[in-house]
Amino acid sequence: QIQLVQSGPEVKKPGASVKVSCKASGYTFTSYGIHWVRQAPGQGLEWMGRISAYNGNTNYAQRFQDRVIMTTDTSTKTAYMEVRSLRVDDTAVYYCARDLQQWPISNGYWGQGTLVTVSS
Amino acid sequence: DIQMTQSPSSLSASVGDRVTITCRASQSISTYLNWYQQKPGKAPNLLIYSASSLPPGVPSRFSGSGSGTDFSLTISSLQPEDFATYYCQQSDSTALSFGAGTRVEI
DSSP states (O other): OOEEEEOOOEEEOTTOOEEEEEEEESSOGGGSEEEEEEEOTTOOOEEEEEEETTTOOEEEOGGGTTTEEEEEETTTTEEEEEEOSOOGGGOEEEEEEEESSSSSOOEEEEOOOEEEEEOO | OOOEEEEOSEEEOOTTOOEEEEEEESSOOTTOEEEEEEOTTSOOEEEEBTTTBOOTTOOTTEEEEEETTEEEEEESSOOGGGOSEEEEEEOSSSSOEEOOOEEEEO
C-alpha cells in the first residue's frame, strides 16, 4: 500500500533551520509529485509547494520562495523540505502529500505530519 | 495568487441533514477544484477531485459540483463520522491554494 512516513517532531530556536523528511513506499517514486502543506495550531491548511520526483522541478507558494527548499533523493525514495530562518510563527504541523494521479493535481495520499515548534 | 473563499466558516447540523458548503475562486479555475475532510489531530483526506470526481473509497453521500469560479460540496445525509472541517483547494495554478475551511459541528 502507498505510504508516506515523515520524520519526528522538532524543536528549534528562531533563526535556525529545520529539514523534514518524507519517505515513500508502495509506488514508483518518480511518477508523482510531492507537496508540502502546513497547519499552524488551530489554523487552516497552507500549501507551501510541490516538487516533481521525476525531474526535481519545484513550484513554491510566493511567501515561501525565499526560505523553503524542497528536494528529493530518488535512491531512498525520500522527499525533503528545509525551512530556513525560522520564526515563532513557523510553528506548525508540516505534512507531505502525494498527487493522487499525474493529472489533474490533488493531494491523494498524506504523511502523518511532523510538528515543528519554534521557540526561544 | 488565486484566493479561495469558503462559506460558511462553520455550521451546525444534525445526523441525516443535507449539508452544502460553497467555495468561490478569485478567478476562473475551470474544474481544478478539490475538497478535503480533516478530523482533529489527523491528516486531511481527499474527498473530491476535479470538482466532482470521487476517489476510491469515498462514500457516495459526498458529491461536488461547479466550474469556473463557483463550487459546492454536498453531503446528502450527514453521518456521525462526517463531523469535521472541510477545505477546498484550487489546482489550476502552479501555486495551489486552500480555502479557510468550514467546520461542520453538531
